[in-house]
Amino acid sequence: MRKSYRLDEIDCANCARKLQEELAKLDGVDAVSVNFMTQKLTLSAADDRFDDVLGRVVALAAKIEPDCEIIR
Template identity: 55%
Template sequence: MKKAFKLDGLDCANCAAKLERAVAKIDDVSKASVNFMSSKLVLEAADDKFDSVVEQAKATIRKIEPGVVIKA
């Protein structure tokens, strides 16, 4: 499954790169990309693991950049 999420509060390209690297390392993530200009996270993972991956991504982002919020 592939889905895009809005990242509210993303305010620097370096932060976007850090988030992309961290989310890509989560188990079961096939691909993760963060576009700083559009403030979007595109996440790919297996359908049966997707909800779990999204929750892990939210926790990872909260830990690295507490001011950034994922919105569907």
């Protein structure tokens, strides 16, 4: 499954790159893209694990970039 989400308050391209690199390391993430210009996160994960993976992505993103929120 692949879904896109709006990002709120991602401050710079470097922050987006750092966030993307760390999220890509999570177990269950098939692919992830964080685009600073469009303020969008695109996540791909197995259908049966997607909600669990998304929850871990949201939690890790909050730790890495506390001001950034993933709008679901």
